Amino acid sequence: MPSCASLRADSVQFSPISRETVEARLQRYAGSNAQREATLKSMFGEAGCDEQHLSEQPVKSSKLPNVICFLPGASDRMIIIGAHFDRVSEGDGVVDNWSSASLLPSLYQAINKFPHQHTYVFVGFTDEEQGLVGSKYYVQQMSPTQVAATDAMVNMDTLGLGPSKVWTSHSEKKLTYALVKVAEQLHLPLAGMNVEKIGSSDGESFADRKIPRVTIHSLTQESFDARMLHYSRDKLSAMHLKVYYQSYRLVVAYIAILDSFLATRAPGNVP
Numbered sequence: 001m002p003s004c005a006s007l008r009a010d011s012v013q014f015s016p017i018s019r020e021t022v023e024a025r026l027q028r029y030a031g032s033n034a035q036r037e038a039t040l041k042s043m044f045g046e047a048g049c050d051e052q053h054l055s056e057q058p059v060k061s062s063k064l065p066n067v068i069c070f071l072p073g074a075s076d077r078m079i080i081i082g083a084h085f086d087r088v089s090e091g092d093g094v095v096d097n098w099s100s101a102s103l104l105p106s107l108y109q110a111i112n113k114f115p116h117q118h119t120y121v122f123v124g125f126t127d128e129e130q131g132l133v134g135s136k137y138y139v140q141q142m143s144p145t146q147v148a149a150t151d152a153m154v155n156m157d158t159l160g161l162g163p164s165k166v167w168t169s170h171s172e173k174k175l176t177y178a179l180v181k182v183a184e185q186l187h188l189p190l191a192g193m194n195v196e197k198i199g200s201s202d203g204e205s206f207a208d209r210k211i212p213r214v215t216i217h218s219l220t221q222e223s224f225d226a227r228m229l230h231y232s233r234d235k236l237s238a239m240h241l242k243v244y245y246q247s248y249r250l251v252v253a254y255i256a257i258l259d260s261f262l263a264t265r266a267p268g269n270v271p
Helices: 019-026 033-047 094-101 104-111 133-140 144-149 173-186 203-207 221-225 241-264
Strands: 054-057 066-071 078-084 119-125 150-156 164-166 190-192 213-217
Touching: 019 094, 019 104, 019 241, 033 054, 033 066, 033 094, 033 104, 033 119, 066 104, 066 133, 078 094, 078 104, 078 133, 078 241, 104 119, 104 241, 119 133, 133 203, 144 150, 150 203, 150 241, 164 173, 164 241, 173 190, 173 213, 173 241, 203 213, 213 241
Parallel strands: 078 119, 078 150, 150 213, 164 190
Antiparallel strands: 054 066, 066 119, 164 213
C-alpha cells in the first residue's frame, strides 16, 4: 500500500477560497459559448494566472479555443485538470458544465502560492458537446514526451446536482484510491457511480493515449432520467450549493495531495 504520509491532507499545503467567491464565479454562466470562453479566461486572470502562463489554444474544426493556464512546478511531471465550458442550446448550461469549468480558476488560486513538484495544467475545453472536440485536439497536440510526463488527468463534469461521485469504471485505480482516501480524511461525501449509459466525457480523450485519468461528477440515473442535462431544467436553481462547495474542497485537497502521492508512488503499490 502507498505510504500514509503521501495521502495525508494535513501534510500538504493548499488554501481553498471562500464559498462566496466560488458561487460568484458559478453565477457568471450567462452568454454564448464564446462569451463563456472569454469569461473563463478573465476569471483565470482574476485568480492570478498571468499573461505568461495563460493562453488560448486554437482548435481545428472549432470556432472557439481551449483555455489553458499553466502553473509551473519544480519538475516537468504534469497533472492536468480539465472541464469543458461549452453548453447546448437548451437550458442555461450551469450544471453541464459551467459548474466544473468555473471551478478551474478557484482550484488554481487555492494552490498557486505553495511549492509543488508537478506542473499543473488547467484546461477549459471547447466543444465537448460536439464530440469531445477540444479535449481530443489537446491530446493530439501533446508530444510523446509530454504524454510520458503526464501522471494524471483529473476531469470534472456536471457537479453540484448532489454529492461527489467518481466514474470508477473509467478512472484509474490508483487515482480513485487516492480520491477515496482524501474524502475519508476530510469527511466529505463520495460514492462510485458509473455513467457509461449516460454518455462520455473529456477524460476519455486522455485514456486513448494511455494517460491515467479520473472523472469526478455528481450524476445519478435519477437525475439523468429527470432530464437535468441538455434540457431546460439545467439552471442555477438545480444546483445544491452546499454540496457543490464540498466538491470544490474535495478536488482542491485531491489535486494538492496528488503532487506528493504521484511523486512517491512505486509501481504496483495500489491494489
